[in-house]
Amino acid sequence: MTPTRLCAVPHCSNLTTSSRCSAHRLKQLHGRDGSTRRWRKLRARVLRRDGHQCTHVDEHGNRCPVTTGVEVDHVIPLAHGGADHLANLRTLCPQHHAERHAQAARRPRGATPSAGRSGHGPSVPGARLEIGVDA
Numbered sequence: 699m700t701p702t703r704l705c706a707v708p709h710c711s712n713l714t715t716s717s718r719c720s721a722h723r724l725k726q727l728h729g730r731d732g733s734t735r736r737w738r739k740l741r742a743r744v745l746r747r748d749g750h751q752c753t754h755v756d757e758h759g760n761r762c763p764v765t766t767g768v769e770v771d772h773v774i775p776l777a778h779g780g781a782d783h784l785a786n787l788r789t790l791c792p793q794h795h796a797e798r799h800a801q802a803a804r805r806p807r808g809a810t811p812s813a814g815r816s817g818h819g820p821s822v823p824g825a826r827l828e829i830g831v832d833a
Contacts, residue, residue, distance in 0.1 A: 702715060707777070752764045769789070770789060
C-alpha cells in the first residue's frame with residue numbers, strides 16, 4: 699500500500715499508511731512503557747536525583763512531601779518535542795502527575811509548559827540538573 703499521509707509526530711515529514719511512520723511506531727511500542735533498559739536506567743537516575751520525592755513546589759515554596767508511588771514525568775512532553783534527558787525529566791506523585799496532564803490537555807497544541815515556581819522545571823529545590831547528560 700502506498701503511504702498517503704504524514705506521520706502524526708510533530709515535525710516529522712515521513713509518509714505513512716497509519717498514524718505514525720515506522721520510526722515513531724517502534725519508539726511508541728518499545729520505548730515508552732518502561733520496558734527498555736535505557737529507560738529503566740534513566741528513570742532510576744531521575745528518582746535518585748530527586749530523592750524519590752515529588753518535585754512539585756506550591757505557591758509558598760513548599761515541596762510536596764510524597765515519596766511513595768512517585769512517577770517520572772517529562773517537563774516538555776515527547777509529543778511537543780521533549781526528549782528523554784535528565785534535564786527534561788522530573789519526579790511527581792500520582793496527584794501532581796494527573797494535575798499536570800489535565801493542564802496539558804487544556805493547553806493549545808504546540809504550546810510548551812512553563813518551568814517556573816509550579817515545580818514543573820529546574821527551579822525545584824534540591825534537584826540537580828545535569829544538562830546534556832544522557833543515560
